[in-house]
Amino acid sequence: MERSSTTPGGSARREATRQKLYEAAVTLIAEQGFSATTVDEIAERAGVAKGTVYYNFASKSVLFEELLRHGVGLLTASLREAAERTEREGGSKVDALDAMIRAGLVFIDRYPAFTQLYVAELWRTNRAWQSTLMVVRQQAVAVVEGVLREGVAAGEFSEEIDVPLTAAALVGMVLVAALDWKSFQPERSLDDVHAALSRLLQGRVSGRG
C-alpha cells in the first residue's frame, strides 16, 4: 500500500530509501533545475530502480515538495535552536541575530545544494508547490522576525525598524553572501564569512575601526 507524505510510521528501510532519493534529487535539481532533471537520473544517482521512486512518492512534484518541507524543517529548527541557546546564555538580541547568522551559514555550508534550489524557487509564481513554499518560507522568516520584535519590545532595537523588511534583508544578506562564498571562494573559512557579516550587522563598516 502506498503511504502518504509525512508518515513517521514508515519502516526504517523505507525511510532510508527516501533519504537516498532526497539526496540524489537535491543535488541534481540544484544544478539543473526541476524540469531539466529527469526521474531516471534521480533514480540512477540514488542507486534505486525507477519504480521505487513511484512506490515512495506519488509523482516527481510530490517528491520535490517533500524535499522542500524536509530541508526547510532542518533550517527552521537550527535557527530556533540558535536563538534559544543565546536566550539561555543571557545574550542580547543582537547576539541572537548574530548566532542565527552563524546558524544560517552552518546550514548553507552543510547543504549548499538545498539552499541553491530553495532560492531558485522561492519567488516563482504559478508553480505546483507554490503554496508549500509560502508556508515553509514563513516558518523560517518568522523566527528572525520574532527576535527583531522582541528586541524592539526590550528597547534594544529602534521602534522605527520595519520588522518584515529588515528580516528579509538580513536573510538576503546571509543567503547571497554564503552562496557567493560557496560558489566563488570556497576556500574561505566559515569564521571569515561570519566576521564580515557580523561587522555589517553591527554597523561597524564606517569608521576606521
Add this chain to the structure above:
Amino acid sequence: MERSSTTPGGSARREATRQKLYEAAVTLIAEQGFSATTVDEIAERAGVAKGTVYYNFASKSVLFEELLRHGVGLLTASLREAAERTEREGGSKVDALDAMIRAGLVFIDRYPAFTQLYVAELWRTNRAWQSTLMVVRQQAVAVVEGVLREGVAAGEFSEEIDVPLTAAALVGMVLVAALDWKSFQPERSLDDVHAALSRLLQGRVSGRG
C-alpha cells in the same frame, strides 16, 4: 543572411521583434523557469510565429543568454550612473552606496521578472550559459566593490572590511528585500523599502534612534 547576436546594425523591424521576444521570454521564464517554458509559449505571447524565434536567435538557450546580457547591462549602467552622480554632487561613499541601493530598488521595481530569473539562475552550475552569467555578474558586483574600495582608501570605511563579501552581502540585502517587497507586500512604496535598507546600511538598527 543571418546576423549574429550583438548586432547594432539590425533593422528597426528586427530589433522590435527581438524586443517583443525578450519581454515575452522574461516573464514566462521568471514564472516557470527556463526548461518549463516552451518556445511555442514565448512565440505566442510575443505574438509571433515560432519560426521567427529561430530566425532571430540561434536557439532557446541563446535567446536566454542574450536576454541575460541585455538585462544586466541595464542594471550595471544604472548602478554606475548612481555612483557617479553621487560623486559629482560631492557625496560621501556611504551616500554612493545608498544611491546604489536606491538604483537597485528602482531597477527591481521596473523589471521584477528579470531580477527573479537572474537570482534563480545565478548560482546554478553545469548550465550552458554559466560563463555568460559569471561575466555579467562580475560587471555588476564590481561597481559595488569599486565604491567600497574607494571608501576604504579614503578612510571612510574600515580597512578590515572584506570587500567582495561585503559587496555580496549588500547586493543580497537589496535583492532579497526587494523581491519580498514585490512578492509579498507590493503595496509598500519604494521610499519605505529604501528607508528600511538605508537604516540597516548605516547601522541604525540598534538603539532607540
Add this chain to the structure above:
DNA sequence: ACTTTTGCACTGACCAGTCAGTTCAAAACG
C-alpha cells in the same frame, strides 16, 4: 506473510528545432 524493491518494456504527450513556402517594402528597371 507481507512489505518493499527490482527490472524493463511500453505509452502517449510534449517539445526543440527544421524547412519549404509566403509576405511585402524598397530598390532596380523601362
Add this chain to the structure above:
DNA sequence: CGTTTTGAACTGACTGGTCAGTGCAAAAGT
C-alpha cells in the same frame, strides 16, 4: 511614373527525440 525583382523577415506544419508515468512478475528483505 508603373512594373518587376529582390531578399530580409516571417510563417506554421512537421519530425525525431525525450520523458513522466504505468504495469507487472519475480526477487529480496524483515
